[in-house]
Each structure stands twice: as structure tokens, then as C-alpha cells.
Amino acid sequence: MEVYEKCRPELTFLETLAFEGMTSNNIILRKELLQKVMHNIGCSxxxxxxxLHIGILKSFDNGPTGNQIQLEKHHYFVHLSFQEFFAARHLVRLLKSTTRDIAIQFIETHKYEKRLQLVFIFASGLLIQSENTQSIHTFWNTIFGDPHDLVGIRHMQLVTLCFDETQCGCAVPHRSQSISLLLNWIRFAFRQNNYKLQETIAMAVNSCSKIQNLPEVQIQLASLLTEAEQHKSHILTFIGELDITDPHHQLLESLLLQLEHNDPKIRAAACYPLANMGEKVATRQVIDRLVVALGDQDDQVRGSASSTLGKMGENVA
Known part of the structure; x- marks a missing residue:
């Protein structure tokens, strides 16, 4: 924090420039924009x-140096993620100040633009770190408020990724709505037999680190396996594609139950998520059930069980 305070003027300049560049959809920051930002914030x-010496912002060519000469050049951030992060810091600063209306308008106007998604994701995490309750509520109320995208998939993706960036804490506004939104889309994707949508949702979830490990999410996935008989194999594939690092016991029990299904395709498919969870589920109970599956009459089931045990590594021994 001491470093941030010491570099506050420089950071304010970088944040404002990054935000203005993202707003105008410019990665190459023209000299006119640079000079405008400097004038507006009173930057010397x-x-x-x-x-410039921080090394994150660079001038566009390798001509003569000197402050006045550099100011006549175009600039760029050394990586787009730096521009996105500094733009997010500026957005957070707007939300915490009397200019929050500018931030609200920015969110309402741009929240479903793919190129700005990381700005909002970064902002959601920075806001939680700031512990500024009013700003956090303003951000989430605006994300959930009008306007909404016509189909709804962009809204689900944005909410899921922003919510995950907060570490999914209980104090996050709209927490239950965020989880329900994702689960409703998962159910919808299977009701519609829409494999492309299932894949899109899995990709969004796998961009996260926390949400797929929430008990609420895994318990609902377990329920889906018992409710949707006609979609079992696709649900098992979907679960297997998720990067689950902390399996809930209800989900695990539901997966093991599928190893006893009448359909050999379901029994084989049940091995896929267990294989991807690997050593994390290599308990005596799981190993014993897979060993039983090695004696299955179906070749595919035996092969899947063998492969799964192999992925569980030394714990099997």
C-alpha cells in the first residue's frame, strides 16, 4: 500500500489513460488522447x-527521447491485460467518488461488450478488496440492473466470472442470484439438448476457480443426475469437463451410483468425471467401486474403469 501511495499521481495518470483508451476502443493511444488526459487530470x-519509467506504458516508436518529444508520440500498454487492469482501477475509483454516475453509465453501456469483460472482472475483485460497501453494492446493482442482453447468455457469463473473482464470499451482493443464474442456465442447456450451449457454459465455469467447487453448485449437479434420466450421459460429460478441485460428497456419491446403472454407456460415462478428478477422489470407497467395475461384462466400462484407476496414481496402490 505504501508503494501505491507514493506512486499515486503516476497511477492516476495510467488508470485514466487506460480507461479512456478502453472506452474509445483504442489499444494504440494517440498523442491527442494522451495530451487530453494529462490536461484533464492536471498531470505534469x-x-x-x-x-513512463514504470515500464508498463511505452511510446510507439524509437525516435528521439525527451519529455516533449515523447508527448508527440503514440503510446501503448505493454500488454492488453495491463490496460484492462488499470482501467478497472479507474472504474473502481469512480465508483468510490462523487463521480459514480459516470461509472454507472459506463457499466450500463458496456457491460456486455466482450472486449471489456476483463475490466469488469478485475473491478469486481478490486472492489471486494477495497471493502467499500456502497461501491460494491452500486457495482452489483448495476450489473444486475437494466439493460439486459436479449438472449441472456452474456449476462450469465459476466455475472459468473465477476462473482468468481470475488472468491464467492457470503457478503457479495446478489450472491444467491448469481449462483441461481448459472444453475438455471445449466438446466436449460440440458432441457434443450443444446450441446453448444453446454460447452459454452462449461468454458465459462472453467474460467473460474471457485464457483465450480461451491457446495450449492455441486449438489445441484448431483440432483441433475437423478432428475434427468434421458440426459445422464451428457450431464456426466459436462461434469467431467469442469475443473472440480474440491468434490462434494453428494456429487461423488451420485457419480458412484451411476456405476451401477443398467445402461453400460452410463456406467462408462460415469468414469469420465472421476478420472478427471483423479487423486482428489482416490478414496477407498471410490477405488473399491472402480475395482468392481473392472469385472463389468462390457468392454467399454472395463476400459474406462481401468483408465480412471490409472489416473488416480499411487493412491490406488
Missing amino acids: SDIYSDA
Whole structure:
């Protein structure tokens, strides 16, 4: 925090420039934009020079140096993720100030633009770290407020990724709505037999680190396996594609139950998520059930069980 305070003028310049560039959809930051930002925030050439020395912002060509000459050049952030992160810091600063209306308008206008998704994801995490309750509520109320995208898939993706960035804490506004939104889309994808949609949802979830490990999510996945008989194999494939690192016991029990299904295709498919969870589910109970499956009459089931045991590694021994 001491470093941030010491570099506040330089960071303010970088944040404002990044935000203005993202708003106008510019990765190459023209000299006119640079000079406009400096004028609007009262940034001196010395602050600009110090910001340049941080190494995150570069001038576009390798001509002569010197502050005045550099100011006549176009600039760029060394990686787009830096521009997105600094733009998010600026958005958070707007939300915490009397200019929050500008931030609200920005979110309402741009929240479903794919190119700005990381800005909102970064902002959701930064806001939680700030512990500024009013700003956090303003952000989430605006995300859930009008306007909504016509289909709804972009809204689900945005909410899921932003919610995951908060570490899915109980104090996050709209927490239950965020989880329900994802689960409703999962159910819808299977009701419609829409494999492309199932794949899209799995990709969104796998961009996360926390949400797929929430008990609420895994318990609902377990329920899906018992409720949707006609979609079992696709549900098992979907679960297997998720990066689950902390399997819930109800989900595990539901997967093991499928190893006793009458349909050999279901028994074989049940091995897929267990294989992907690997050593994390290599308990005596799971191993014993897979060993039984090695004696299955169906070749595919025996092969899947053998492969799964192999992926569980040394714990099997």
C-alpha cells in the first residue's frame, strides 16, 4: 500500500489513460488522447516521465527521447491485460467518488461488450478488496440492473466470472442470484439438448476457480443426475469437463451410483468425471467401486474403469 501511495499521481495518470483508451476502443493511444488526459487530470510532464519509467506504458516508436518529444508520440500498454487492469482501477475509483454516475453509465453501456469483460472482472475483485460497501453494492446493482442482453447468455457469463473473482464470499451482493443464474442456465442447456450451449457454459465455469467447487453448485449437479434420466450421459460429460478441485460428497456419491446403472454407456460415462478428478477422489470407497467395475461384462466400462484407476496414481496402490 505504501508503494501505491507514493506512486499515486503516476497511477492516476495510467488508470485514466487506460480507461479512456478502453472506452474509445483504442489499444494504440494517440498523442491527442494522451495530451487530453494529462490536461484533464492536471498531470505534469514530470509525472508523465515517471509513469513512463514504470515500464508498463511505452511510446510507439524509437525516435528521439525527451519529455516533449515523447508527448508527440503514440503510446501503448505493454500488454492488453495491463490496460484492462488499470482501467478497472479507474472504474473502481469512480465508483468510490462523487463521480459514480459516470461509472454507472459506463457499466450500463458496456457491460456486455466482450472486449471489456476483463475490466469488469478485475473491478469486481478490486472492489471486494477495497471493502467499500456502497461501491460494491452500486457495482452489483448495476450489473444486475437494466439493460439486459436479449438472449441472456452474456449476462450469465459476466455475472459468473465477476462473482468468481470475488472468491464467492457470503457478503457479495446478489450472491444467491448469481449462483441461481448459472444453475438455471445449466438446466436449460440440458432441457434443450443444446450441446453448444453446454460447452459454452462449461468454458465459462472453467474460467473460474471457485464457483465450480461451491457446495450449492455441486449438489445441484448431483440432483441433475437423478432428475434427468434421458440426459445422464451428457450431464456426466459436462461434469467431467469442469475443473472440480474440491468434490462434494453428494456429487461423488451420485457419480458412484451411476456405476451401477443398467445402461453400460452410463456406467462408462460415469468414469469420465472421476478420472478427471483423479487423486482428489482416490478414496477407498471410490477405488473399491472402480475395482468392481473392472469385472463389468462390457468392454467399454472395463476400459474406462481401468483408465480412471490409472489416473488416480499411487493412491490406488
